[in-house]
Amino acid sequence: MKAFSISEIRKIINGELLLGSDNLVIDYIPYYKNIRRKKRNVLIFIRRKFEFDLNYIKSRLPCAIVIDHSFGPLKSIEGLTVIRVANVKSALWKFIEYYRQLFSIPVVAVTGTCGKTTTKEMIAHILREKKNVRYTVNSNNSRLAHLHYLIGIDEHTDAAVFETAVGMPGDVRNACRYFKPTIGIITNIGACHLNACKTIDAYIKAKGEMAAGLEDDGVLILNADDEKTKSISLENFKGKIVYFGIKNRADFRATGIEYRDGGMRFVLQSNNGSMPIFIPGYGEHQVANALAALAAVNEIGIDLKQAAERLKTFKNLGRHLEIASGYNGATIIDDTWNFNTTSLEAGMKVLNHVAGKKHRIALFTDMTSLGDYSLQLHKQAGEIVKKYGADTIITLGNRAQEMANYAIELGLKCKTYSFTDYGQVYTLLKELLNDNSTILIKSFGNNTSMIELAANLKK
Structure with missing residues (x-):
């Protein structure tokens, strides 16, 4: 300070x-x-x-x-x-x-249902090569920490990147009042924190507060592929809008996406021409995170070729589809950071790629903080599981069991096991896991029992 x-x-x-x-x-x-x-x-x-x-x-x-x-x-x-x-x-x-107006520096605020922590980390990683950067630690993004992060900016700070979460309506607006971002990013909008936001429309509106939180000369970076993002009202936004995407036309678009050893390769299409990019971490969602990060640093003035080189050295975050060799030679995909339908679809895609022809095991807990939408969204999760498939499904919790049952109703052919005790899960996994199996572990972020279970399996 x-x-x-x-x-x-x-x-x-x-x-x-x-x-x-x-x-x-x-x-x-x-x-x-x-x-x-x-x-x-x-x-x-x-x-x-x-x-x-x-x-x-x-x-x-x-x-x-x-x-x-x-x-x-x-x-x-x-x-x-x-x-x-x-x-x-x-x-x-x-x-x-008064304190914020002392510093005329680029400030990036990142929100979204999924990908905000990784996108924030990518931006900070690129900027840190040549700049002194203030940024959110991990995903410690609560409203109580805003002042702490703001006064961490001082006369030596060149740029700042902050993660702005939605626990309830008004959270993004409040964060923007602290940070006064010059660049705002909405990575995507799924369904989460509906116990506080009450409805999906209210949740979308809460994420959309980012547009109102930017000044007239601000830059708003949006996902061109995300359907819920398209419903955000931009009628009163007077700044610049930059789109990133994979499927739809965008200012920063990825084509030729390929899984490579340890990460994803794609070709970036932008106003600066075409450029090959490699980013550590598997999945198209990781490509989308990289596109958002590249769009942001480009607005700050970082050369895209330099940014691309820097991204090669990015270290993917733990428990974000973290892939490790584990118990009895099995491949463990630890995705215990967060659990919603958006992250589930990303995880199922990665499970299919990593497993190849090996036995695919999916371990799920209940999704949380969904309010009155809990049953509906667990059924949507069942549809996602049916779409991408699994050979064995293990569930912990009543809603997770309903999710698996719905996938079976839709025609998924697989073995299912439902438990209420983590010890029973661990006992079963010691029987199932071998070098011909790959397991995806999905749970909500503060489920310490599942985090410990995943950690033990990775050992």
Whole structure:
């Protein structure tokens, strides 16, 4: 964070000094009690009375607090600076907006049902070759982390790339208010977080907040192949739109897609001509991620040939269709990062390619956070499984069992096993797995039991 004196901060937020020194220098602002970095010289915005914790404040001395109420005797605390404002929440946003406008740098915001973490990582990987980049760590993209990432930008930062997730309507809009992105990306829109968004239309609208979050001179990068993305209203968007895709006409289009050892090869078609690209990681979805990343860095001014060379050294993310040799010589495809119908289709395609003529095993848990659409979407998942096929299906959970049963109803010929206990699954897999089998493991991201099971099989 760029450092400020209390005197400078008071001018930004229109605050009155009640206690302490105007000369205290601040170099970090925690999102009160949520980001627990053991730092001192911090500025704490106490937005609600119940957040006031005297012991927490004492542990950060010397520090400063911003208040708009009386919180009892503070004068006796040595090293404490107190600033009073009319409204703490308004003061925080004044500081956020002031801080962001200090830096005229490209800022990329990435959202989407699938692929946002990989696309963000690809962009950061390309930019890091020559630039100092601030970016989201893994997929730690919660609304509580926005301030932490924003103040990580300083005078040495050349560019920033942030992942903006949708847990509920308003999340992307809120993230854009923090980051004020110059480039926005929507990788695709499937169906997820419907327990909060309630309907698929509301979920699409929540993803579409990216368009409203860009300034008039912003760049919006969209998936030309994604049907739900096409329903986003762009009526009031005045910036530039760049499309990427495989099937449909696009500014950045992939042709001649081939599976190669360790990754995908394709030919990039763009206004800059044709160019061969190799990207580590299997699947057409990985090609789409690369197209979105290349479109973004091109807008930033990175030469596409240099970007393509850099992509060759990209390391595919763990648990994102991670392929490993595992138990008894079996091939393990660990896709325990996320589970929805969009990622399922990508996973089934990869299973078919990697397995070839070997025995194909698919292990599924329930999909989560689908609200009233749970049964409908598990049936859609069954349709996907039927479309791409499997020789053995193993399920954990009632909805996963319904998904498998529906695939069988549609005509899929395979063996099925349904369990409620992870130990039973592990016992069965020790019987089934050998060097003539390939298993796809699909589960939602915080399913620690499935993550552990996949890790054990990979060993």
